[in-house]
Amino acid sequence: QSALTQPASVSGSPGQSITISCTGTSSDVGGYNYVSWYQQHPGKAPKLIIYAVANRPSGVSNRFSGSKSGNTASLTISGLQAEDEADYYCSSYTSTYTWVFGGGTKLTVL
Amino acid sequence: QVQLQESGPGLVKPSQTLSLTCTVSGGSISSGGYYWSWIRQHPGKGLEWIGYIYYSGSTYYNPSLKSRVTISVDTSKNQFSLKLSSVTAADTAVYYCARVVAAGKLFDYWGQGTLVTVSS
Numbered sequence: 601q602s603a604l605t606q607p608a609s610v611s612g613s614p615g616q617s618i619t620i621s622c623t624g625t626s627s628d629v630g631g632y633n634y635v636s637w638y639q640q641h642p643g644k645a646p647k648l649i650i651y652a653v654a655n656r657p658s659g660v661s662n663r664f665s666g667s668k669s670g671n672t673a674s675l676t677i678s679g680l681q682a683e684d685e686a687d688y689y690c691s692s693y694t695s696t697y698t699w700v701f702g703g704g705t706k707l708t709v710l
Numbered sequence: 711q712v713q714l715q716e717s718g719p720g721l722v723k724p725s726q727t728l729s730l731t732c733t734v735s736g737g738s739i740s741s742g743g744y745y746w747s748w749i750r751q752h753p754g755k756g757l758e759w760i761g762y763i764y765y766s767g768s769t770y771y772n773p774s775l776k777s778r779v780t781i782s783v784d785t786s787k788n789q790f791s792l793k794l795s796s797v798t799a800a801d802t803a804v805y806y807c808a809r810v811v812a813a814g815k816l817f818d819y820w821g822q823g824t825l826v827t828v829s830s
Contacts, residue, residue: 603756632815634814634815634816636814636815636816636817638757638817644822645806645820645821645822645823646757646806646817646820647820648816648817648818651811651814651816651818652814652816657818689756689757691757691816691817693815696773697770698759698770698772698773699759699815700759701756701757701758701759702756703755703756704755704756704757
């Protein structure tokens with residue numbers, strides 16, 4: 601199984617919005633609404649921020665939103681804040697009953 | 711609040727077996743609706759799913775690691791474990807245990823991670 605494709609890096613200024621894409625295939629992202637997103641600060645464990653494409657766990661800021669079109673899922677962060685600077689990973693359940701992650705995107709808040 | 715904590719040797723020699731345990735607190739590993747999973751992250755790289763176990767003992771592994779991986783559960787201790795055999799330097803990584811919500815196929819709670827280095 602190949603990793604999902606994410607941009608290596610994105611950047612934005614405080615207050616701006618950014619979008620991170622996550623491209624897979626019809627066997628993972630396109631075939632299921634089981635796409636989730638994780639935020640990882642340096643030296644820390646990943647934290648769930650979006651599940652089932654567009655749902656936020658309790659306690660996660662509504663500045664984080666998710667969507668999907670075809671084989672590509674997207675994470676949008678609006679009103680960028682310095683604390684959003686982190687690595688972001690997408691994940692999808694697959695047709696072979698496994699999970700696949702994206703390669704990760706480093707978000708820099710300028 | 712569910713908490714997971716990995717434990718085990720931080721250094722393993724090449725060709726030997728890596729063994730880690732994840733202790734779950736704040737919830738029972740025997741409660742239905744959850745899988746218990748291992749995920750690893752090579753230094754400076756992305757995440758790789760290793761496999762999961764259900765409290766009943768049923769397992770599913772990443773096909774790329776299947777021949778070397780065994781995940782087991784001890785419900786009496788509220789723990790699950792990972793064994794990875796015939797390790798090489800390519801298995802050097804931070805290993806995380808995580809809870810999977812079966813219905814939503816999401817990883818909602820993670821351990822802090824433990825670095826395992828394979829070196830002689």
